[in-house]
Amino acid sequence: MDKFRKQIVDSLYGIKKEVIPVQLVSIAKELGYTVYRFRSNFEALDISGIVNYDEKKILLNELDFNMRQRFTLAHEIGHIVLKHLENGEIVDYRENLLNPDDEKEHDANRFAVELLMPQKQFKEKFEEIKNENNFNSDDYKVITVSRLASYFITPYYATEVRVKEFRLLDYMRK
Ligand SMILES: [Zn+2]
16 A cells, blocks of 8 residues: 555545545544635735644635635645644645645645545556547547546546556556
8 A cells, every 4th residue: 555545544434435535524524624715815815825833723725726725625634634733723725736846745646646646446447448438539638647637536647646646557658
């Protein structure tokens, strides 16, 4: 099992009986956190998410696309499970999430990928899509990643990371 994912499965009963898309709000709730959305004003425009350890709140930018909000939420759950702080808050700017420049941000992203796309279900869904598709299509890669992304409700680039990691499309190389 994925390294970070193991930590959350060990710490939460709810995730063992898993449904896809992964029920992030319930997971946050099991950790004692409530999820809210904020309407960003000009200053907050670049903020995707905040985790407040004192008030046990996770805040998401409601202007972000749903799949982006889900990635942010999974990332914030990562900060909580990995105990990146004991109190205070972590503010995640969109840029942090896309190009993390410190180890904690990188780990929270990695955690999000593992949480949102469980290895077993991801590979199973890939096989299902593979069996349904026409392999001669030039768009095959984009179609496959997009279908996985809509099933797991994940951003395209994060889904692509998972596909590459499991080398699922390697057989297509000439
Ligand atoms: Zn972060």
